[in-house]
Amino acid sequence: MANMMGTKKHLLPKAQRFSAGTLTEESALALLKKHARGKFAKSSTLRSAKRFIEQRAGGDRADSDILHHVGNLTLEELVTGRRPRIGLLIVEGDLTVKGRYEDSLDPESVVIVTGSLRARDVITTGFLEVHGDLVASQSILFLDNDACCEVFGDVSAPFVYTNYHAVKVHGGVKARLVTGDAKHIRSAQKHAFIEETDPRVREVLSPKLLKVFADEVFEDEEGEEADPEAPWIDAIDAEKLAAFIRRGQPALAQPAAPRRRKK
Template identity: 80%
Template sequence: MATLERLIPKARSFNAGSLTAETVLALLKKHVRGKFAQSSTLRSAKRFVEQRVASNRASGDILHHKGRLVLDELSLGRRMRIGLLLVEGDLVVKGRYEDSLDPESVVVVTGSLRAGEVITRGFLEVHGNLVAERSILFLDNDACCEVFGDVRAPFVYTNYHAVKVHGGVKARLVTGDAKHIRSTEKHTFIEETDRRVRDLLSPKLLKVFADELFEDEEGDEEDPDAPWIDAIDSEKLAAFVRRGQPALANTASSGS
């Protein structure tokens, strides 16, 4: 697996000594704009800087990249631990973008974030648009996401993850947890138990959800051969999306 230096060679790094705590705090003050959830993103970023300064070992890096950043894939986790990533410009990930909650990560993109698929559990702030070619999953309830432009993807799913969108949510299907995704523009949300969700999902994904499919009780007038989804298993869904599979049948691109 590539090192962080090879992954983002032009980034300044705290571990490498090209970033100081003072510089990072100044960058955060300059670039973090979010006010959602009482500025949780900024608080979490500052907390990570404090923890990193107090640690005698490289328990996670802080990276700052200036300019457009293009990567094949970006996964912030245990192997290549990035606790805080600040991109001044657009972040383009050809495959999967996935941030982390355990261990916690904070990502701030001053431009737009575009990826094949997005799985976010950590703190994410995007000043432009958040766009995925296939799917965007907002998972877990301990962090939040704020997008100042639009959220665009064929499939958008939320699971108790607080999301504030200053633009619109534009997707063929938005489902999961309606209470935790807020946007300035109205969007159509479909409850996961609605039959339309089953009809829109890809046959491959429906096979993954076989245990979550229920037939109508005897005596109901509905078609017994058209089972409905009781609840989407978010971990099964995330595993499916990680493989680069489209969640929807005949998924079309969301545009740029």
């Protein structure tokens, strides 16, 4: 029972693991003391990580592991809630995910990256601390209100969406569209935020995503099509948005190619 995850090839074969006995409660706590820098939300990320280590050492959460990787790490995909589950991951270096990075709240996960985190898409509902930049080539979604994220560099992506998830950005937020819940994303530099009920949001979302949202977002109370000049009546469905992003789809329409000038 102590090594439930030992029979399956691990996603991070070079990492130290609690399940393999290469990490102990004491060494994991020492790593936290060395690498956890966050002060946001009264260090709830650190508290959650400590709580998980104590639970795991005490025999609870046996289906989730503690991992420590030294050096830059590149993965095809990282989903902490997928078996073998990851309860705590510390990467000393940059973490690059070619596809989707997704952490979880149920089961709860904590991820600390001492460099930058780059992915095609980022969906974070758990605790995430990034000491460099958080970068996505398509979308970043900050979802659910029981965890938080702290980024010491910049947050950069074409599309950034927040849904009651507390986010502290020490740098700037750089995106074509930042929408969702404005008050829960704080950055040291001002960034343009557009309310999700603003018609301008509809103009830049991809046609495929608009079809997903059509029934909830663009109809009035009588079921008639809403006036395109009027504000949206309903909010974006975060669960449908996340499901769309998980399929690897871009949330935004592709920018129109610039017209060539006639000679």
